[in-house]
Amino acid sequence: MSVLSFQEVSVRYGAHTVLDDVSLEVAAGQTVGLVGESGCGKSTLARAAVGLAPVTGGRILLDGRPVPNRGRRPVQMVFQDPYSSLDPRMTVGESIAEAMPERLGKKARQAEITRLLALVHLDAARAADIPGRLSGGQRQRVALARALAARPRVILADEITSALDVSVQGAVLNLIRDMRRDLGLSMLFISHNLAVVRYVADHVAVLHAGRIVEHGPTARVLGAPQHEYTRHLLAAVSLKEQK
Amino acid sequence: MRALRRPVGVAGLGLLALVLFVAAFGPVLWGERATVVDTGDLLAGPSAEHWIGTDNLGRDLFARVMVAARLSILLALAATAISLVLGIALGAAPMLVGRRLGRLITSAVNVLVAFPGLLLVLFFAVVFGVGARGAALAVGLAGAPAFARLCHTLVAAVSERDYVAAARIAGVSRVRVLLRHVLPNIAEPLIVNATMAAGGVLLTFAGLSFLGLGVQAPSYDWGKLMQDGLNGIYVHPLAALGPGIAVVLAGLAFNLTGEAFAAAPGRTRPLEAAREPAARTAPVAGTSLSVDGLRVTIPGPAGPIHAVRGVTFTVGDGEAVGVVGESGSGKSVTALAVAGLLEPPIRVDANHLVVAGEDLMAAGAHRRLGTSLAVVFQDPMTSFNPAHRVGPQLAEVSRFHQGMSRKAAFARAVDRLRAVRIGEPGRRARQYPFEFSGGMRQRAMIGMGLMGDPRLIIADEPTTALDVTVQRQVLELLAEVRRDTGAALLLISHDVTVVTDVCDRVLVMYAGRVVEELPAKDLRTLARHPYTRALVAAVPDMETDLNRPLAVIPGLPVDPTQVPSGCAFAPRCPFADDHCRAVAPALVAGVACHKSAEVGR
Numbered sequence A: 001m002s003v004l005s006f007q008e009v010s011v012r013y014g015a016h017t018v019l020d021d022v023s024l025e026v027a028a029g030q031t032v033g034l035v036g037e038s039g040c041g042k043s044t045l046a047r048a049a050v051g052l053a054p055v056t057g058g059r060i061l062l063d064g065r066p067v068p069n070r071g072r073r074p075v076q077m078v079f080q081d082p083y084s085s086l087d088p089r090m091t092v093g094e095s096i097a098e099a100m101p102e103r104l105g106k107k108a109r110q111a112e113i114t115r116l117l118a119l120v121h122l123d124a125a126r127a128a129d130i131p132g133r134l135s136g137g138q139r140q141r142v143a144l145a146r147a148l149a150a151r152p153r154v155i156l157a158d159e160i161t162s163a164l165d166v167s168v169q170g171a172v173l174n175l176i177r178d179m180r181r182d183l184g185l186s187m188l189f190i191s192h193n194l195a196v197v198r199y200v201a202d203h204v205a206v207l208h209a210g211r212i213v214e215h216g217p218t219a220r221v222l223g224a225p226q227h228e229y230t231r232h233l234l235a236a237v238s239l240k241e242q243k
Numbered sequence B: 001m002r003a004l005r006r007p008v009g010v011a012g013l014g015l016l017a018l019v020l021f022v023a024a025f026g027p028v029l030w031g032e033r034a035t036v037v038d039t040g041d042l043l044a045g046p047s048a049e050h051w052i053g054t055d056n057l058g059r060d061l062f063a064r065v066m067v068a069a070r071l072s073i074l075l076a077l078a079a080t081a082i083s084l085v086l087g088i089a090l091g092a093a094p095m096l097v098g099r100r101l102g103r104l105i106t107s108a109v110n111v112l113v114a115f116p117g118l119l120l121v122l123f124f125a126v127v128f129g130v131g132a133r134g135a136a137l138a139v140g141l142a143g144a145p146a147f148a149r150l151c152h153t154l155v156a157a158v159s160e161r162d163y164v165a166a167a168r169i170a171g172v173s174r175v176r177v178l179l180r181h182v183l184p185n186i187a188e189p190l191i192v193n194a195t196m197a198a199g200g201v202l203l204t205f206a207g208l209s210f211l212g213l214g215v216q217a218p219s220y221d222w223g224k225l226m227q228d229g230l231n232g233i234y235v236h237p238l239a240a241l242g243p244g245i246a247v248v249l250a251g252l253a254f255n256l257t258g259e260a261f262a263a264a265p266g267r268t269r270p271l272e273a274a275r276e277p278a279a280r281t282a283p284v285a286g287t288s289l290s291v292d293g294l295r296v297t298i299p300g301p302a303g304p305i306h307a308v309r310g311v312t313f314t315v316g317d318g319e320a321v322g323v324v325g326e327s328g329s330g331k332s333v334t335a336l337a338v339a340g341l342l343e344p345p346i347r348v349d350a351n352h353l354v355v356a357g358e359d360l361m362a363a364g365a366h367r368r369l370g371t372s373l374a375v376v377f378q379d380p381m382t383s384f385n386p387a388h389r390v391g392p393q394l395a396e397v398s399r400f401h402q403g404m405s406r407k408a409a410f411a412r413a414v415d416r417l418r419a420v421r422i423g424e425p426g427r428r429a430r431q432y433p434f435e436f437s438g439g440m441r442q443r444a445m446i447g448m449g450l451m452g453d454p455r456l457i458i459a460d461e462p463t464t465a466l467d468v469t470v471q472r473q474v475l476e477l478l479a480e481v482r483r484d485t486g487a488a489l490l491l492i493s494h495d496v497t498v499v500t501d502v503c504d505r506v507l508v509m510y511a512g513r514v515v516e517e518l519p520a521k522d523l524r525t526l527a528r529h530p531y532t533r534a535l536v537a538a539v540p541d542m543e544t545d546l547n548r549p550l551a552v553i554p555g556l557p558v559d560p561t562q563v564p565s566g567c568a569f570a571p572r573c574p575f576a577d578d579h580c581r582a583v584a585p586a587l588v589a590g591v592a593c594h595k596s597a598e599v600g601r
């Protein structure tokens, strides 16, 4: 279990500031929900932590040390689009094996693939399939298994259920909660869906125009929001649900 | 081998096989004849013995053309390979080297591509000196920039995919990412292009040899033979034309093959002829939309896709009806059919399909429908023409359907943009769609629907691509528009919450059928179909019990090419029994389930 902390992180593309002085901590074994509307910088924050976005100011630390941004990252990321997150020409087993830290013999590798697939509730026989034969939900589970294969200390989940049907979303969310319980993973869970974040996250951070405007335990932030913008987000949901 | 299913592909591949055969075995089969000197028969014309005559040493020209195939083809392939390898190296380099160096390479390539190809060839040919090797290098080098650009575009597209990012994060080196993930995924278009390019290279080569810059005596390729034959062109035209024809045929072989592979469409089996014309029925009175027995069949590679399988429903005047269901259940196809936007080879059958009083099953109905139907789609970016300003696009509707003048129509467009609460509508009307945000485009789309006087608005996932806050604005706008105009609404969404919020009545679709129809307010509590209940239960809301796992629907939706004969939901239904699996339940009193009485309890 590890602590991921963003300290006064800024990301700028030319004159355009995407993240402005963002400080946020994902404590050991905790799931932190990051909410906000699209384009507010949620994905950029996650990508910065794995070296996919240029950090122009501040630091991102894992257990007190800078997160390495080359080689196998101890922080792994799962992406939104199930149709772009797996190489269409590699089997599920190959995709997962690629992320494994050590070179294993054929047998040990098969066993590890089976173990990882079981963790995400997929049948071992899936290892031989190419992604084209899987549904969106199954693909997202494979993407999670691949992230777990790298033995990460923290997982960044970027809108991983947004592209899924509600019927499948539930299965993936349950899986996320099981994994936190069983594996004690620390996780940054990004979503624009407040009900989803409420279900999986212990803490919530609200990002607005590149700044964190509110941060705290889920029940407190969603139950008694302090910031105007959080209230605005919540109002949009409750209006949808009032009937 | 999809390409083989088209005549062009068959011709191309057949020709290519022939050309390659001659290249491989030509020197073995004709080698001897090609070198026999016959001083008694110099520069002879065509005869039974020498089909296209002899050269200045009396050697048989046909045999020489056949023998020359090997060198000509080998040189063309070598030059193409040089272009391809260099092109891949240059095109992939920006991914491997740093950003700045990468940009430099890319712009250098762009400059080179702009150069006339022939000029480059001649330039390099002079640099590398005359001879086969110099010519191969010259042609190969000159062809590289085009491949580099193609490769760069393809690499850039693949590099943006998440699996490349995932591999990088997993510690896979850039070179390995290139070899394992990028190249395999761009190989197909590259090979197709290389095949087509080989045809062109063959011609260029023949040109170089013809000019004396390529192959030198005593070796000979087709170009050299053409040059030799040129002297006697007026006496024995075939001596020069023979090798020329060979060049053209071989070039065609490569080109046609490449083209056939590039264009080979996914195979679809045409649909069998329509069954008996459906029995005509009369529309329900007092409705803006009345559909009876709608079936939509789409030809697909694995047989026909039964996207909609007999759907009957109405939308009363001024009523708002929602359609929910998993993706692939046929919601969008239903919407497109109702909007009259499906065209052959997709087949639409219905006993009647009446929109705002016009039966869409009759010819010309769509035009008569005019502006009484408005349509809003999920991605408004694709609904607008990106090359035209927003205002004129809206105005077009009124000019076409209501015959307004350009000026009046534009004024109305501005007015409508104001009606959908777009700030500074006058200025916005002069902007292009990409200058609008997603929510604004969606509002403009609704504004376009309001140019006329719609009786029915069809909205397919109008808020799915939008943020919660913007979603609400768009939904409120739709509600407001309905209050003001009295238009009816058919709202399609996979989001149960959106539908219950906006609609009076809800249709639940599964596997191309309506499985339940009920008042929106009852959706959460009074649903009687197991699928509806499961769907509603699966949506977490702000009151969901945090101590229990979320409800899920086990299994997968039905494959629309193989719909079972019984209840389509049976494989996923906890209540299913043998009767369910054998007999499809009909929609009776709002629900299509054999056990709805049991389930509803």
Ligand SMILES: Nc1ncnc2c1ncn2[C@@H]1O[C@H](COP(=O)(O)OP(=O)(O)O)[C@@H](O)[C@H]1O
Pocket (backbone or CB within 6 Å): B298, B299, B300, B305, B306, B307, B325, B326, B327, B328, B329, B330, B331, B332, B333, B334, B560
């Ligand atoms: N242009 C098309 N070509 C082939 N199949 C299609 C096409 N459009 C839709 N389909 C198929 O028709 C079925 C219904 O699709 P759709 O109406 O888009 O579902 P929904 O809108 O409920 O997600 C699906 O199986 C889908 O794959």
Ligand code: SF4
Pocket (backbone or CB within 6 Å): B529, B530, B531, B567, B568, B569, B570, B571, B573, B574, B575, B576, B577, B580, B581, B585, B592, B593, B594, B595, B596
């Ligand atoms: S008909 Fe049978 S299988 Fe189908 S939904 Fe009803 S109970 Fe389930």
Ligand SMILES: [Mg+2]
Pocket (backbone or CB within 6 Å): B327, B328, B331, B332, B461
């Ligand atoms: Mg759809």
